[in-house]
Amino acid sequence: MRDVTKDNLTDAFKSYMGPDVNPRLREVMCSLVTHLHAFAKDVNLTHAEWEQGISFLERTGDISDAERHEFVLLSDVLGLSSLVDMLNSRPEGTSSSVLGPFHISGSPPLAYGGDLKGHFGGPVLLSQGLVKNTDGNPIEGATLDIWQTAPNGLYSSQDPEQETYSFHGLQTTGADGRYAFTTVKPVEYTVPTDGPVGDILNACGRHPWRPSHLHFIVKADGYRTLVTEVFPEDDPYLDRDTVFGVREDLIMRYQNMPAGSFPDGLVLSGSVTEEYLKVDFDLTLVKE
Numbered sequence: 001m002r003d004v005t006k007d008n009l010t011d012a013f014k015s016y017m018g019p020d021v022n023p024r025l026r027e028v029m030c031s032l033v034t035h036l037h038a039f040a041k042d043v044n045l046t047h048a049e050w051e052q053g054i055s056f057l058e059r060t061g062d063i064s065d066a067e068r069h070e071f072v073l074l075s076d077v078l079g080l081s082s083l084v085d086m087l088n089s090r091p092e093g094t095s096s097s098v099l100g101p102f103h104i105s106g107s108p109p110l111a112y113g114g115d116l117k118g119h120f121g122g123p124v125l126l127s128q129g130l131v132k133n134t135d136g137n138p139i140e141g142a143t144l145d146i147w148q149t150a151p152n153g154l155y156s157s158q159d160p161e162q163e164t165y166s167f168h169g170l171q172t173t174g175a176d177g178r179y180a181f182t183t184v185k186p187v188e189y190t191v192p193t194d195g196p197v198g199d200i201l202n203a204c205g206r207h208p209w210r211p212s213h214l215h216f217i218v219k220a221d222g223y224r225t226l227v228t229e230v231f232p233e234d235d236p237y238l239d240r241d242t243v244f245g246v247r248e249d250l251i252m253r254y255q256n257m258p259a260g261s262f263p264d265g266l267v268l269s270g271s272v273t274e275e276y277l278k279v280d281f282d283l284t285l286v287k288e
């Protein structure tokens, strides 16, 4: 097209797509560019603003590496990650929620009743529940990849003081479908703010806090993998999660358990003699 105008540019883009393009790619690209052009027109984008946007994306790329996933973080704080989760979530099962940039693969096995707290200080939390299907029946052989921050609010991959797999474990359910582990009560923490995403949050007058949570990836043969996180009902950031990860069905309640009531048969049995916290949270998987 030689007479490109602001009114026919979007159609020109569409007409330049080759005839044999994958139909889904055609749909996604044409929609993306339609919205991109509409956005530029809507705000009457200036050259200076366009340059600022390009420079922001360049800085986002520059700071990213195998451990730092700034584009994922950008998607998270814009709400795109949560929107994609919700578009692909099935209402019959436990809601999914953001994976976040701090999951690491290869977590060590954590036996039923095992402990993630180790030598770290802070309130003991006994987290337990049932992995079940949508009929309420237990799922045997489900694996739970569990991770959280240390009490300083840092994941092991952010903190040179922690072992690689501190506060990470992989538990497999037995015939009763149950999981149980001890850990330290999770704390609220901020997403990384020392890069371009931090600048955007700041410029938009937004805080960088996430409510405290436990992360789970639950897998079982024949079921859709569930990537989720659970949040205590009394967390001050529950209604203000900077990555929009909270869902009604992902809210858990801590029970204050009296001294002397810690159950037998767990790794910390006998050593937790004082008060502790307990949470029961079931996870429902949907068939593939």
Ligand code: BEZ
Pocket: 073, 076, 098, 099, 100, 101, 102, 191, 192, 210, 243
């Ligand atoms: C997380 O929960 O680990 C997380 C999620 C999104 C952005 C940063 C951290």
Ligand code: FE
Pocket: 100, 213, 215
């Ligand atoms: Fe997290």
